[in-house]
Amino acid sequence: MIGTIVVIVLIVLVILVILRGVRIIPQQRVAIVERLGKYHATLNPGVNIIIPFVDRIVRVVDLRTQQVVVPPQMVITKDNVQIQIDTVFFYTIVDAKTSTYNIADVVQAIQNITSANIRQVSGHMELDETLAGRDKISMALRTSLDEVTENWGVRIDRVEVVDIKPPTDVQNAMERQMKAERDKRASILQAEGLRQSAILEAEGQKQSAILKAEGQKEARIREAEGLQEAQKLEAQGRAQAIRSIAEAEQNRIEMLRAGKLDAQVLTYQSFEALQEIAKGEATTLFVPTEAVGVLGALGALKTGLQAGGTGQGVSGPRTENIDIEFENKSQNKSQDDSKRGSDK
Known part of the structure; x- marks a missing residue:
């Protein structure tokens, strides 16, 4: 048992x-x-x-990547502005033996080094530079940590500045400044928009004026071409009319010549010319000496025309009118000659 x-x-x-x-x-x-x-x-x-x-x-x-949040740090910038900086870093243990025997508390050590370096870096930067230089601060912190943690068997993977908080009064002033800057940019953009709009409108008016001028030019050209064509047609019509009149006159003369009335035709045309001259406003008509033969031959012309009848192209009533006008003018001429003789 x-x-x-x-x-x-x-x-x-x-x-x-x-x-x-x-x-x-x-x-x-x-x-x-x-x-x-x-x-x-x-x-x-x-x-x-x-x-x-x-x-x-x-x-x-x-051995996994570890995240450590550093407590908020109050630091003073180069221009004596107190700000609060929140940071976080990521690290990885690459040598377990070294990290165990070379450092007692690696996390606490990294936090302390981070806090000290934040104060050092921010003390060399002004407020505006600090607010705009988060990457610069992160790079400086990582460089300083790499130099120390290399002997601890730890690798710093990343350091991030999470937030930078200025004092309330400074923050309010910055907000007013940012608002003014935004208003300024808005005004600039609005003015730029108005300028572009005015330019586009002017370009449109310019193109419209150009097109209008081109249209007026084309209209004037077409109008001038139409007027030129009309004048050309009118001139051609006049030339045709003149040619027709000349041809008709030539035909009439040829017809008279065919009737063996050349002398009578010339006498008749001379008499018509004197008759047209007598229609003027002048009260005295000077007749050349050789025209007396024309006036004396009028009786023979009348007889010849009456003998030819209407076949010669001269009407009876027209011949009688010529007789009357001839006799009146002959009597007036005789009276004028008598007066000039008595005056002498």
Whole structure:
């Protein structure tokens, strides 16, 4: 009975020892093992065997990227303005042994270094430069942290300035300044829009005036061409009329010549010319000496024309009118000659 109990106890102890010597390390983690108080090994993820009661796991290190929020820091800028800066940094442990034995609290150490460097960097920058230079501050902080954490087995992946808060009065003044700047930009944009609108309107009016002038020019050209064509047609009509009249006159003369009345025709035309001259407003008519023969031959012309009848193209009533006018003018001429003789 006692022997059975002893065996059972031994079996339980063996199982406990075996369980104590088996260690399972999760993914992205490592374990630091000390043997008899001295660093012995680093256990990688998976199943690992250690000696119970001799080996001891002192720390399990997380190799994933860690995020640490730095408490808000009150700093003074170069132009003596107190501001609050909130930062956050990301780090990764690349050497578990070094980070375990070279630094006691890596997070606290990084926070302290970050706070000190924020004050140093901001002290060399004015407020406006600080507000606009977040990237510059982040780069300066990361550079200073890399120099220190290299010996701690830690890599600084990223440092970000989350927020920069100036005092309330300064913030109000900045808001007023920003509002004025926005109003200024709005006014500039509005003026630019009006200018562009005026330019476009002027361009439109210019194009309209050009098109209108082109239209008027085209209309004048077409009007001038139409007038020229009309004058040309009118001139052609007149020329045609003159040619028709000349041809008719030539035909009439040829017809008279065909009737062997050349002398009579000339006499008749001379008489018609004198008759047209007598229609003027002048009261005295000077007749050349050779015209007397024309007047004397009128009787013979009358007889010849009457003998020819209407076949010669001269009507009876027209001949009688010529007789009357001739006799009157002959009598007037005789009276004038008598008066001139008595005066002498």
